[in-house]
Amino acid sequence: MPKAKYDTIYRDLKEKIETECFSYQELLPSEHTLVQEYGCSRNTVRRALAELASDGYVQPMQGKGVRNIFQPITQTSFTVGGIESFLESALRNHQKPRTKILQFAELETGEKISRRTGFPLGTQLFYLQRLRYLDDVPLILDHNYFLKELMPGLTPEIAEHSIYEYLEQTLGFTITTSKRTMTVERVTQVDETYLDMNDYNCMAVITSQTFNADGIQFEYTQSRHRPDHFQFQDVAVRKKPG
């Protein structure tokens, strides 16, 4: 679907940077040069460059040029800045994913769940508890709440494979924004039952609210990770205070 011109330029430059066609700290071709190379307007080139900058790949410098500040990643990272399904991140890290459904239920939000999840009071939800394996080791315990109204046909079989794939491919759903919070919490009885905690007494916890293209929240998830296999990566850009 994304065959926009700026997007192909973005992907092309990203590829070239990742394969080190430009060395670390080297300047990329000037915008003027790229305009001629890609046969497009300057705005289009600039849009591609802006995305690379927000990825932490390049650093534009007024009057000087655009510097490559990409360094290849050494370690595998489970979670990254974008929105990724469990399946996708497992494949990215060349690991074998597996999911076991522990619970599959329906419920209506009460006062307490409503406040915690961000869903309005009285909303019909699916509640799932899923155990996630990587290379046959149980590492993540997921508690999911999904908006039933938008996916009445959800089944345990789908949840065992990939709900995101079902939503995007089968239902033509578009997933857009996810608001996430990372904390560290004490292990619970449930954690210890299903995960080999190896003396750790806490978990890395990511809670997230996820929205579709209509701006409707359709998911609230708490993802509890075994701490020794958890890594989250992020690129931040400084905004001038004022």
Next chain:
Amino acid sequence: MPKAKYDTIYRDLKEKIETECFSYQELLPSEHTLVQEYGCSRNTVRRALAELASDGYVQPMQGKGVRNIFQPITQTSFTVGGIESFLESALRNHQKPRTKILQFAELETGEKISRRTGFPLGTQLFYLQRLRYLDDVPLILDHNYFLKELMPGLTPEIAEHSIYEYLEQTLGFTITTSKRTMTVERVTQVDETYLDMNDYNCMAVITSQTFNADGIQFEYTQSRHRPDHFQFQDVAVRKKPG
């Protein structure tokens, strides 16, 4: 400094959203309307809206409008998506910051430190160990490596207050990009010496490489947080796979 037109529009709309001039799920005025309100071109309005979208404040919907998906934050969060100094985040959360210098040294990178920090071999660095208090409780242990070449005048007195403020205000430095990694690690002897770990046997750890406007890495920091006072917030946007 930032008196760009798109930036003032961005700040104005952000303010209006935060003060709930638009209610949750309400549509903002159309781009056309905003063009007339602010007396600018459509591109300028769109740029402001794009920033709000990447902040997770709004959701643009083709053919429909731009929906407000901002929900006021309930809990205090220590760390957010942007780049923030310890001082700034303490003030944002209305907490009293204090810093105690545990170590202040100079060193040259060897093989091992070079690989870990991302600085080239043989680079002259400042190494600092700092204990951070919030409301007089020691909560964070920082290990900082700073590029000496760019800040030869750094002193323990400056480090006790705010290095970022010194860099930005005194040296006219511009801080831009920060690449961060979040993990959970076991407590060390040093952690236990300075922090009241209250039975927790692990720490929330953020390591970061920070770059200035010239694309030069000037900092590598490992920030070790007491888990019960750690929270990291983030907004992610889904990119179509392909």
Next chain:
DNA sequence: GCCGATTTGTCCGTATGTATC
């Protein structure tokens, strides 16, 4: 220090496409 060439930053107006209603 000055000047001109280069490069990125901001902004504008317009045209066309696509999705929604």
Next chain:
DNA sequence: CGATACATACGGACAAATCGG
């Protein structure tokens, strides 16, 4: 179908920062 709304793209203009002569 037409009107409205956002998405993409173009070309041009000027400003601001940098660099070399």
